[in-house]
Amino acid sequence: MSTGKIFSRLATNSLRLSTLVHSGVPRARLTGPSLLRASRAFVRLGSTLPPRANFTTPTEQHIRDIRQLLSSSHSLISTIDGSATADELKAYNDDWMNKYHGKSPMMVKPKSTEEVSKVMKYCHDNGLAVVPQGGNTGLVGGSNPVHDEIILNLANLSQIRSFDPVSGILVADGGVVLETADNYLAERGFIFPLDLGAKGSCHIGGNVATNAGGLRLLRYGSLHGTVLGLEVVLPDGTIWNGLSKLRKDNTGFDLKQLFIGSEGTIGIITAISILCPRRPSAMNVAVCSLSSYEAVQKVFGEAKAYLGEILSAFEFFDKQSYALVKKHQEESGETRNVFEQEGDFYCLIETGGSNSEHDEAKLTALLEHLLENEFVLDGVLAQDSTQFKSLWSLRELIPESAAKAGSVYKYDVSVPVGKMYRLVENMRLRLRERRVLEGDGNPQGRIRALAGYGHMGDGNLHINIVADKYAEDLEKIIEPYIYEIVAENEGSISAEHGLGVMKAPYIGYTKNKTSIEMMRKIKQLFDPKGLLNPYKYIV
């Protein structure tokens, strides 16, 4: 059976099939509100927050003093001196999902690294706790106060400092919005080696502070490899200039690495230096249906072999995920039959390269190979930008579709690829045994769906458990069981979202005592007073 035939399925709407390959258009992306609805399940965790530690309580005198340190009096707002209402501070006290609710009476937006330094020195000298805040787009409450910590927002540090088109090295303030940085690079034929759903709001300094993973990790690797240098204000106000623009420098400990993923607990990233690759001029995407998780693994291996250096994403989702998306699309009046033969699993393969003809040839050879050997049941290949977005939406609509179907317990874990789907199977078994899973002769089950999907290429699994409504007994069935099976499979309880305040208590499921002890010592070394982003990360 020919590739042309198999890859000619999509009968309705905007997705028409062909073997032609689409070039150079970015894919659709979920926006904030969709994610917001998808994540409400975790709100309750706020009730278990740690008690306030013995830091100094901010006073009117502190506000006057700090204002003196700033070039503009508008850079500080506070409810204490009436320069702000509680409502005006809410955007900084609360996270964007409205899960975490700090009670800080003041927010500072310094306009320079020097101002950050002065504010930090003052807070350090006066025992005032501080929470650094970037775009405030995190998912674990890392950028919001827990109690009355002073909010130090980086939004006013928003300059591109330099870009060298020979080396591809960008130096920019920590408060530059990711999309702004990427647009700046796009105009010059380069790409930021990180992509996120929150790119329109998140800051590159925050990305580095949280070691954001995102959608380009498979291709460009982690920030630990691409970040070349950092400028950091330490807890006592010292400015550490580690803003190297060198790819190779073996002169002592690579200090910047400690700050990458430190979630603002040992320093505030005020600028980054990062190596940016050339922007791919051609991009293609295909989605296949498969009969088993073993087949997905097999296809992942074949994709790496056939596509080599141009494979830019390999995502997978199960039939439960796909069912949620189809239901969502039906309800939105967008019924589509994408596959002639559906499967228990699906995979999305994206390529990004410098030559569209070559990329098309490689991808076509892969797809023919997969079909001839019956590694996949069916497949579709995008022909234009609309199809490109539509195929990506099959994967990207999953969180939104799950949220629409009920209250979602969401987990973001990583495990070795071979063991990844076992977590979903174990969870399904448990939910069945406890007779809470709908279906299989249990029409009254309160769990409506259990869906598994994620970044196959990175071993990053998302588990969404859709309940009729949130209930403590349901949560007790799921947690800490989910963390236990992650630990049994040598996985991470937080693949990319970090620990923040939400997962700080659970670090022991992923890290051993020796690791945690070393981390505590490092925190103590850099921040002996514990003033920076307290109650979080390593507690």
Add this chain to the structure above:
Amino acid sequence: MSTGKIFSRLATNSLRLSTLVHSGVPRARLTGPSLLRASRAFVRLGSTLPPRANFTTPTEQHIRDIRQLLSSSHSLISTIDGSATADELKAYNDDWMNKYHGKSPMMVKPKSTEEVSKVMKYCHDNGLAVVPQGGNTGLVGGSNPVHDEIILNLANLSQIRSFDPVSGILVADGGVVLETADNYLAERGFIFPLDLGAKGSCHIGGNVATNAGGLRLLRYGSLHGTVLGLEVVLPDGTIWNGLSKLRKDNTGFDLKQLFIGSEGTIGIITAISILCPRRPSAMNVAVCSLSSYEAVQKVFGEAKAYLGEILSAFEFFDKQSYALVKKHQEESGETRNVFEQEGDFYCLIETGGSNSEHDEAKLTALLEHLLENEFVLDGVLAQDSTQFKSLWSLRELIPESAAKAGSVYKYDVSVPVGKMYRLVENMRLRLRERRVLEGDGNPQGRIRALAGYGHMGDGNLHINIVADKYAEDLEKIIEPYIYEIVAENEGSISAEHGLGVMKAPYIGYTKNKTSIEMMRKIKQLFDPKGLLNPYKYIV
């Protein structure tokens, strides 16, 4: 003028030209003895070694005790109890270039991580200093004792622990030889993301401990990005199991990063987990002559644009480097005229990809573009494995050719690419001003040649200064001037060789006081007794 014509130069010997492209053969590489001869200039530095610190002096009782901890009594040899002669210990006390000469009375080769742990705990409890040693292939004396430190050699930790062909993740003992690991991976279609001249001897644990850069960095990035986990024995004997096999794990500080490039000063790497890419199935190489360093930069940019994801190396060398190689080849009776039109500069462009036809097309398009726009003067493209090796030898023979021409002062620095060659020009000016440079009306100049070359893609410059013989007044003209101009150009005084004992005193030329202070604190945190690899790195 057609590409075919321009790229048809090599008239003599094994290099015949064509536009056909060669596939899948590794390039030639310099062997140990060549490098040995090239590096003798630094021997003198040994005379400025720091005095012995107040560590416990090893005794016969210590030897009896440590022997008890080992599964085999042969795992320890010592001159103290007569189980070894001083000559037998020489291979461990001395470095391979015969530059550094330790005086240790004993060498231990534990057979397991547990044995490393027991030995370290004993040494820690008894105040005995220890130098960890891998393949002993370093260039800065980092793996040899300075005084009587116990040598802990990792050669008996030499097992591949696991490899997962789905994810490409290799887990192996720290004492596995790099070439052994790469051969193991080659059989499975994968590649170790690091390549070095010393690959036949160096250990992968030592590579990680020294953050080795090497020949594949441009393509696969630094070890900070590819290493996923480490197992480390800490100075007090604690085994830290950080051997993660996860690409994504955001649960706390990324501790492994501290050990990457720590040169054995805060822990002994007993195993690594590393992400290995698929092995490229096609490899090509071309060398071009150019009129200026600006042209080299221009061509580097064009190569990145045209070759994108398949560019695997971009090396450059100046006409002085090429003159040394030609002279060496003439003296060896291998006269070749590679270029019809020679230039002031040369660049070597290597591609590695998954499809030889596609790669050839991309490279040909680049070369046509370069010629049509007169970015290059001339160019040659390898057609088979012999030509592939021959073209690489133009670059790789430089150190050997320099060594043959006289006593060589060698420097390995990195600076931003745009400023790279300025260092050579400044040095040339200085040598002329001091009237020590041969030529330009100064036939008696004691400096016979000044050659600049290196890894353009990594900003890594090698400067070789060839003198008639080593002389203190000459060295004083060169140093610390060379470090000063590196510092002025925001560079690193050690791009990839590390600090060891040789460059430890010079760290201040690259790192500021805040950095060095943080480093000292980290060393103190992990190794408060200062027992591990003393006198080196951060002193």
